[in-house]
Amino acid sequence: MSKKPLLVPIGDIVEKIQTWDPASSASDKPFFYIDISSVDRETKIVLPTPAILPKDAPSRARQLVKAQDILVSTVRPNLNAVAQIQDEFDGATASTGFCVLRPKKHIVDSRYLYFWVRTSEFIEEMVKRATGASYPAVSDSIIKSSKIPLPPHDEQCRISAILDKADVIHSKRQESIRLLDEFLRSTFLQMFGDPASNPKRWDKVPIKELGDVTTGNTPSREHSEYYGEGIEWIKSDNINTPFHFLTEAKENLTLLGQKVGRIVPDGSTLVTCIAGSPECIGNAALANRPVAFNQQINAVSPFEGTDPYFLYVQILVAKKLIQGQSTESMKGMVSKGKFENIPFLRPPANLQKDFGKIFIHFHNTIQKADASNQQSTNLFNSLVQRAFRGEL
Numbered sequence: 001m002s003k004k005p006l007l008v009p010i011g012d013i014v015e016k017i018q019t020w021d022p023a024s025s026a027s028d029k030p031f032f033y034i035d036i037s038s039v040d041r042e043t044k045i046v047l048p049t050p051a052i053l054p055k056d057a058p059s060r061a062r063q064l065v066k067a068q069d070i071l072v073s074t075v076r077p078n079l080n081a082v083a084q085i086q087d088e089f090d091g092a093t094a095s096t097g098f099c100v101l102r103p104k105k106h107i108v109d110s111r112y113l114y115f116w117v118r119t120s121e122f123i124e125e126m127v128k129r130a131t132g133a134s135y136p137a138v139s140d141s142i143i144k145s146s147k148i149p150l151p152p153h154d155e156q157c158r159i160s161a162i163l164d165k166a167d168v169i170h171s172k173r174q175e176s177i178r179l180l181d182e183f184l185r186s187t188f189l190q191m192f193g194d195p196a197s198n199p200k201r202w203d204k205v206p207i208k209e210l211g212d213v214t215t216g217n218t219p220s221r222e223h224s225e226y227y228g229e230g231i232e233w234i235k236s237d238n239i240n241t242p243f244h245f246l247t248e249a250k251e252n253l254t255l256l257g258q259k260v261g262r263i264v265p266d267g268s269t270l271v272t273c274i275a276g277s278p279e280c281i282g283n284a285a286l287a288n289r290p291v292a293f294n295q296q297i298n299a300v301s302p303f304e305g306t307d308p309y310f311l312y313v314q315i316l317v318a319k320k321l322i323q324g325q326s327t328e329s330m331k332g333m334v335s336k337g338k339f340e341n342i343p344f345l346r347p348p349a350n351l352q353k354d355f356g357k358i359f360i361h362f363h364n365t366i367q368k369a370d371a372s373n374q375q376s377t378n379l380f381n382s383l384v385q386r387a388f389r390g391e392l
Contacts, residue, residue, distance in 0.1 A: 004390065005151040011144030013113070015102040018064045022057035022093065029054070032092035033061050036073055037279035039083045043171060043178065044118070046071075046083050060095040068110045070101040072117050075137045075277065077126035079240075084114045097277070099140040109153060111160035115167075116148050119384055135276035149388055159387045166383050180366050184359065188313045191355055195318040195345050202347045208340035210311055211268075211300040215336045216293035219253060219260045226257030233261065234293040236272045239285040244312070244363065246270065246285045253292045261292040267308035268301040269315055271322065273339055278332035282322035284315045298339050307352035309359035314344055 022031070030051035035058075038049045052061075065071070067090040073081035075097055085092070094100055101117070103110045116122060125146055130136035150156075193199040207213060216234075219226040227233075232249035241247050253261045264270075264287060272283040274296040286308070293299060300315070302308045315322070325338040386392055 005149040005155075007147040008150045009145055009147055010101065010113075011141075013104050013108045013148070013150070014144070015104055017069075017100045017102060019062045020064060020093070022054035022061050023059075025054050027054050032089055033057060033095070034065070034071070034089065034092055034098075035060065035095040035279060036075065036081060036097050036277060039071065039073065039081045040178075041079055041081045044083050046086060046089055057093070058095075060097060061093045062096050063094040063098065063100050065092055065094045065100055066090055066102065068103075070103070070110070070114050070117060071098040072101060072143055073097060074099055074139065074143070075135065076237075077123060077130050077136065077138055080118060080123050082114070082117050084110070099143045101143075107153070108148075108150065109156040109160050111164060112156040113148065115160065115163050115384060116388065119388055120381065121388070122146065122148075149390075151390070159392060162392055163384060163387055166380050169380075180362065184313060184362050185317055187358055188317055188355065191351065192314070192345055192347055195314055195343075196321055198345060200347075202345045204343040205346050206341045207300060207344050209303075210306045210344055210346060211302040213336060213340040214262055214264055214299045214301065215273075215295060216262045216297045216299065217260075217295050219257045223256075226254060226260065227251060228254045228257075230254040231258055231261075231263065232289075232291045233257075234270060234287075234291045234297065236275060236280065236283070236294075236296050239270055239272050239283050239297070240280070241285055243366065244286055245288050246291065249291070258292065262299075263290055263292045264299040264301050265290050268299045269308070269312040270297050270299045271315060271339070272296060273298045273322075273334040273336075275332050278323065278326060281326045281332045281334060282315075282319035284312065284319075286312050298334075298336055305349045306346075307349070307356040309356040310352040311344075313355070313359065318342075318344065 030053050032049055033052050034046055034049060038047050039045070040047050065085050067085050067087045069085045071083050071085065071094060073079070101113060103113050126138050126143070127136070129142050130138050192202065198204060230252045233251045233253050234246055234249050238247045238249055266287050266289050268287045269284055270287060270291075270293055272280055275281050300311060302311050321342055322334060322339065325334045325342060326332040
């Protein structure tokens with residue numbers, strides 16, 4: 001760019017989105033509904049989603065979207081759940097949990113705007129302006145009031161073309177990781193079948209017979225001595241990971257805090273059972289070290305004879321079974337009593353161990369793939385930053 005581009009509010013360069021209420025509509029035609037869980041945060045695409053009938057639509061199903069529209073999640077902006085609507089979802093209905101950006105084509109290139117809402121500058125601004133400690137969110141007005149550098153249209157298209165080429169390479173690395181994850185799930189289903197239908201007729205028992213179920217807690221904040229150096233205190237954000245093991249907690253419990261906290265050993269699976277949105281119910285991750293955790297989480301520490309990796313992946317595959325026990329609310333909750341009585345498969349211990357060996361091999365492979373992908377991500381992000389600074 002020959003000179004620094006103007007900064008323009010996003011709201012000035014996008015069109016108004018049409019809304020509707022499926023529940024009060026006379027239509028009985030099924031439609032695609034896109035909610036937060038429909039967007040893959042890594043690949044930035046809308047995943048395949050089943051069509052639903054208007055009478056079955058959730059209250060958040062409101063916004064009519066078109067191909068090339070850009071979805072920006074208004075909840076947990078740090079996760080950057082954004083996507084551009086693919087052609088097959090033209091005419092779909094999006095959740096009100098998204099801010100839908102439809103570029104005015106004569107002003108802004110759609111891909112240019114799409115890449116902008118993926119930049120660290122945009123994400124950091126949204127994080128700073130988000131409200132709500134346990135469930136941070138921004139409004140549509142906050143997103144639309146944020147400013148984007150807007151060079152001439154032909155310059156936008158030139159930048160988009162460069163970033164598109166780089167994104168293809170980056171996406172291929174991410175796709176390889178996604179396929180590895182699909183391999184893990186498909187291997188489980190091939191060996192044991194779907195936990196819900198149990199086609200192989202394994203013994204089924206409540207989860208509490210496979211492991212010790214513990215609900216976490218929050219030591220009183222009135223006692224500052226409970227928090228400091230010590231064991232990690234896990235929250236739901238640490239469970240929301242594509243790499244199967246808990247991420248590092250930001251808070252720790254001291255020795256005093258541990259006396260009133262709830263701690264589980266490594267090999268336990270931690271499951272989100274209270275969440276700000278129903279689709280987060282049933283998220284799970286493995287603990288590879290002893291951890292404490294809060295009351296939004298139930299943990300299962302496997303008994304002898306239950307392979308921890310087999311149990312974890314069964315919980316992943318059976319997420320819908322867990323969600324089926326959730327209360328009908330905007331936030332969702334599965335009590336310990338309901339959770340620990342969900343029927344799960346209990347095949348012979350030797351088969352569980354065989355699967356555990358497959359999981360370990362899989363995890364070693366995905367770690368190598370992730371290291372390569374991280375390098376690709378860093379290079380891509382660097383290119384994006386240079387593009388919007390006018391250095392390409």
